[in-house]
Amino acid sequence: MWFPKASGMDEVDPQLYVEPAMSAQQRHEVQRQINAGRAVVEAFYGEITTKPYFVACLTAECDDRFGSYGQRAAAYGDLAIRLSAKGLSAPVIAHEWSHAELYHRAGGWWYARKIPRWFDEGVAVVVANEPRHSEANWREIERHGLPIPKIDELTSFSDWGAAVKKYGETAGDVPGNLHVVYTTAGHQVRAFLSCAGPTGVATVLGAVRSGTTFDDAYAMVTETCAH
Ligand SMILES: [Zn+2]
Structure with missing residues (x-):
């Protein structure tokens, strides 16, 4: 999780790393869901104090590489959030971002x-x-x-x-x-x-x-x- 590029991920920007197989449209959609999830977290906490980067997978092979253990998503402290194909949605992103925000605020x-x-x-x-x-x-x-x-x-x-x-x-x-x-x-x-x-x-x-x-x-x- 710490060096997603070294693990073969494409850097879309410093906040988002995706599996190379992801199409331009899929990348755009992930970005859209992240923005929507972020807005939900901001609405709840009043302001966001964290800026985790995201690692987004499409395939089970990619999930395994980042140790998903079948979970659709996971937060790594306040630093990073991993998403599997089942986790590429605003509510799942908001859930994990809440963990990151709580971790940081505590x-x-x-x-x-x-x-x-x-x-x-x-x-x-x-x-x-x-x-x-x-x-x-x-x-x-x-x-x-x-x-x-x-x-x-x-x-x-x-x-x-x-x-x-x-x-x-x-x-x-x-x-x-x-x-x-x-x-x-x-x-x-x-x-x-x-x-x-x-x-x-x-x-x-x-x-x-x-x-x-x-x-x-x-x-x-x-x-x-x-x-
Ligand atoms: Zn949780």
């Missing part, structure tokens, strides 16, 4: 790793606003009485990986799968936002960056609107 790796996965993923879910993780989908999950993870089952990276496995939310996108893990995270963050608003996210991240624990920062923001 103060980089040292602080960002202290943010529970449910909060990071939940914010990304809200920013991207995909139907498959929506409140309507949450109600479907409730209607079917599906088991859902507890929030404290979703703290660390390994927690998240285990939950995605346990609840069958594999990257392979099984038809009928209701994505309970991501939707639960989104539902939790929507409840937070209905009380604290998007500025609440920025406040929590700023507090974490200045050394406050996530739990204290979260409690500080939510206690003003708990009633």
Whole structure:
């Protein structure tokens, strides 16, 4: 991911590297989706403080080269975002860019790793606003009485990986799968936002960056609107 040109990618500009097989029209379309995804992130956070470069693949061979493990996209800190063919859309780009923005606003790796996965993923879910993780989908999950993870089952990276496995939310996108893990995270963050608003996210991240624990920062923001 660090030297995409050395891995055989074409440099469209310093912010975008694509598989050489991509046509001029496809490159143009990727650029368009990136711009649209960027606008969504900017609308949520108020301003964008990150400028990741993108590596966009078309083929499975290219995905493998960048270690996709079947995921449609991934953010690498606040530096880069990888997109597979299934991830070349504004909502997926907005989701990953939200991770980059959160990482940066929390103060980089040292602080960002202290943010529970449910909060990071939940914010990304809200920013991207995909139907498959929506409140309507949450109600479907409730209607079917599906088991859902507890929030404290979703703290660390390994927690998240285990939950995605346990609840069958594999990257392979099984038809009928209701994505309970991501939707639960989104539902939790929507409840937070209905009380604290998007500025609440920025406040929590700023507090974490200045050394406050996530739990204290979260409690500080939510206690003003708990009633
Ligand atoms: Zn994510």
